Amino acid sequence: MGEHANLYMGKDIYFWNFIVLMVFTLFELGAVFFETVPGTDIDISRSAVWAILIGVGIVKGYGIAAFFMHLRDEHKWFNITFMFPWIFVALMLWGIGLSNPEGVTGLPSWCTPDWSYATER
């Protein structure tokens, strides 16, 4: 966490990041709480909730890592240190998390491993 001197509408970037995180959390809870879009008859499907949660999670994760943890203004090696384990995270999610029979057959081919043991065991 370093110093951001720039002010936006009289407040620093930490304040606005805080506001964004709060608003997006409300949005996240609302997606689960409401079964239809408020004021309409449009159903919020499971797929829509799934997409909203992932989208909101990415925005919130970026806000915390980039601004609160100050990675945005750190030199590249701190960013590399932070990003490095995500290679293994991706491998774990892809190789372990999705390597089950339903995962292989029920998800798009581009995000599932084509390993025979996953379907033949």
Place this chain on the structure above:
Amino acid sequence: MGLPDFIVACKAMLDDTVAAELGMLGISVSGLLIIVIAVSNWWFEDLPFIGHGEQIATSYPFEGDHIRKVGLWVFIMSEIMVFATFFSSYLRMRTEWCTKWAFENSDGGFDGCRSSDDWVLTASDYLRPGGAKIDGLGNSVGDFWTLLPGGINTFALIISSYTIVLALKTAKNANWEAPKGIMGKLMPTRKAAVRNYLIATLMLGSLFIVLKLVEWSHLVAEGFTIGTVQGSIFYIATGAHGLHVFVGLVIMLYLVFKADTVGYDEDNAQGIEYFGLYWHFVDLAWVVIFPAFYLY
């Protein structure tokens, strides 16, 4: 060595079919004592630190950076992988489960889930509106308020992330001036302001732990115990996160003590800064855990 017994003892707390024996915790408590002594020693060394003698890395690629900061980032790197193992295990199982929610929405696509007998109930089934709790007539009787502790906890962590940022900003600001009004009375000096922001962070973290226990007790009372696969991954993953919050609270107690005695300023604010990195990481982990385990 004491980990297996420790886990069994923890399981006994969450599942009444497992007998609890305090003797199981013997080796774990011994290990904990050694950790406490080591950490206490480190704190006694850190307490008089006023900004002189910070060790600086001398070799590429972190040349010129504080060694403590580099060490903390490497620690966070390992922590990311720890939580990734929980999450990948959960995902491995979750994609296989036909949950109540998936069944009711009929878009799960699971061949093995043709009737309600095939459901498995996850924590999110219990926690979501109209959740898994069934009355005598077979109707869902859960409501939004079962999700409330988790929702409040999410806001508490975000607010606490901001209060620790405010503590650091205040400590680093040599030209700090007391605010006007009631805030000025609460924070008449920079030293008091830093301490109070840290206390606010501590209280929010404590609220998180209390609500977590409230939520767990409700889930266990409704039959969602650690004895099932769904309960096991939920309690282990959220418990590991709760443990990180608890460790953060212990460290924060020290920070509050130092803020109240030695004080933090622009020369020695690194203590808050590096703890803040850890605390933000705990918040970051919750950003993943909360939607995955509570909402979806």
